[in-house]
Amino acid sequence: MTHHPTDTADTAVASEPETMIEFDDVTKIYSDQTVAVEEISFAVERGTTTVFVGPSGCGKTTTMTLVNRMQDPTEGTVYYDGTDVQELDKVDLRRDIGYVIQEIGLFDHMSVGENIATVPELKGWDRSRIDDRVDELLELMDLPPAQYRDQYPTELSGGQQQRVGVARALAADPDVILMDEPFGALDPITREELQNEFLEIQDRIDTTILFVTHDINEALKMGDKIAIFDVGELVQYGTPQEILHDPANDFVEEFIGADRTLKELQITPVRDVMQQDVEAEHVADGEPTDQSPSVAETSTATTAPLADGTGDHYVTPTDTVDIALSRMIEADATSLPVVRDDDVVGAITEADIRAHQSDGGA
Template identity: 45%
Template sequence: MTAIEFSDASLKFPGSSRWAVDQVNCEIERGKLVVILGPSGCGKTTLLKMVNRLYEPSAGTILVNGQDIRRVKATELRQQIGYVIQQSGLFPHMTVAQNIGVVPRLLGWEKPRTQARVDELLNLVALPPEDFRDRYPAQLSGGQQQRVGVARALAGDPQVILMDEPFGAIDAITRTALQDEILRLQQQLQKTILFVSHDVEEALRLADRILILRAGQVVQYDTPFNILTRPANPFVYELMGADDMVRQLGLLRVETAMTDAPPDYRHTEAEPTIARHDSLREALSLILRTGARQLTVLENDIAVGILTLEHIRDSASVGVGA
C-alpha cells in the first residue's frame, strides 16, 4: 500500500529561473524507509519539505495516505507527520518531557496519557525516563538530543516521518550508533520514513529504496542492491562509487540479495544462519569460514530467506545502464 505518492510534483521558488523540484513521480510504499540522495542543491530537502507543506508545491500533486495534502490544513497535516531535522531542533526552554509532549498536547491528549507516552518513547530510544525526563537540551550530548528528536517525531504515533539529514552534525561513532537505532526502531515500528542524506554509505545502510535526484529530477528510484548493480547512468555509477565491490558488500544488507525461504522450509541445526540485517561481507566471511553451500537468513529466529555464494557474487557484479 502506498503511503506517499508524488505525481508531477514540482516547485519553483519566486524569482528563480529553474525548477528546484521538477516533475517528480514516485510512490513510497507504506512501512518502508526511503532515502533521498543526491549532490548539494539537487532538491532533496525541498522535496521533503513539500510533503508537510513547509514549501507549497507549485504544480503537481502529493498524496499522503491517499489524501491530497492541499486539501488538509497545513497545521493538521504537520500534526500527522513526524519531522526530525539536523541538530534535533529541540526547544531549549523546554525539558525533554515537554519537548516530546508537544504534539500530544496539540492533539488534546490528557496529561496522564501524554506522560505515559513520553516515558514509553524515552525507553524506546534507550534514554531511561527517570534520568532524562526532566533534563533540558543543553544538558544532553548531540546524540542524546537526536534521540529525543526522534522520540518527539514519534510522539503522536504518525504513520509518516520526515527526516532531514538528522545525523549530519554528529560525529562518526555516534552517527553509526544512531543509524543502528533507526534500523532497530524501524524493524519494530514499521513507519514510513522519508530520509534526506548526502552520505552514500548512510543511504546504503539504512534504505529499503533510494531516490536519487539531480537538478530537481529523479534519476533513479530503486533498491540499494539494484542501484549498485544496475546504475541507471554514469552519474549514478559515480555518485554511488559502484566500482568498489568490497565496500558494497560491507554496506549492503543480507536481505537485499537473499531469496525468500519457501513456506515449508526447515533449516537444520548444522546449517549456518545469519540475520537479515547483517552485511553481505559478514555473510561472505561466514560462508568461507564454514564452507557452507548456503546460509539460512533469520528474523526473530524464523527462517525468512536463503543466501548462497552465487547471490553474493551477483551483488558485486556492476553494470552501467544505458
C-alpha cells in the same frame, strides 16, 4: 531491501504494497525563477523508508518539504494517503507528520519528557496517555525514563539529543516522518550507532519515512527505496540493489563510486541470504542436520557463548552480510547461526552469500 516491515521468519503472505505518498508530475519554481524540482513522479509505499540523495542544491530537501506543505508545488500534485495535500490544513497536516532535522531543535527550557510530549499535548491527549508514551519512547531509544525524563537537552550528548529528537517525532504515532540529514552533525561512530538503532526501531513500527542525505553510503544502508536527484531532476528511483546493479546513467554510476560489490555486502541484511529451513534446535545443540551440515560442524564452537553472553560468533537477521563474513573469518568457520532474541532462527553460509551474489542480489 534494507528494511522489511515483517521478518522473513513470518509465514503470513504479504498484501499488495499500499501507497502512502505520491508525487505526480511535480514542479517547484521559486520566485527568482530557480527550478528546484521539475516534473518528478514516484510513489512511496506505506511503512517503508525512502531516501532522497544527491549533491547540495539538487532539490531533495525541497521535495521532502512539499509533503508537509512547508512549501507548495508550482505544478503537479503531491498526494498524502490518497488526498491532495493542498486540500489538507497545514497545521493539522504538520501535527500528523513527525519531523527530524540535523539541528534537532529541542527546546532547551523544557525537559526531555516535555520535549517529547509537545505534539501529543497539542493534539489534546490526556496526561496519563502522554506520560505512558514518553516513557515508552525513551525505552525504545535506550534512554531509561527514570534517568532521562527530567533532564534538559543541554545535559545530553549530541547522540542522546538526536535520540530525543527522533522520539519527539514519533510521539503522536505519526503515519509519516520526515528526516532531513538527521545524523549529519554527529561523529562517525555515533552516527553509525544511531543508523543501526533506527533500522531496528523501523522494524518495530509501521511508519513511512522520507530521509534526506547527501551520503550515498547512508542512503544505501537506510533506504528500502532511493531517489537520486541531480539539479532538480529525479535521475533514478529504485531499491539499493537495483541502483547498485543497474545505474541509470554516468552521473549515478559516479555518484555511487567504486566497489559496488562491497557496498552490496554492506547493505544486504543476513535475513535476505540466510537459510530458514534448518532445524534451529539441532543447530543450537550441535547435532547433525540434513539441511545444513556445515552449520552443524561449526555450531558447537559458535553457539556455546550464546548461553553466557560472551563471544560474537553468530549474527542476527538485521546484521549485514559483510558482518557475517567478518565473523566467519574470526571464527575460522564457513557458516554461522542466525540468532534473534536468543533463539537460533536459521543459518548463513559462505555458499549462501556466493549464491546471492551470483544471482545479482535477487
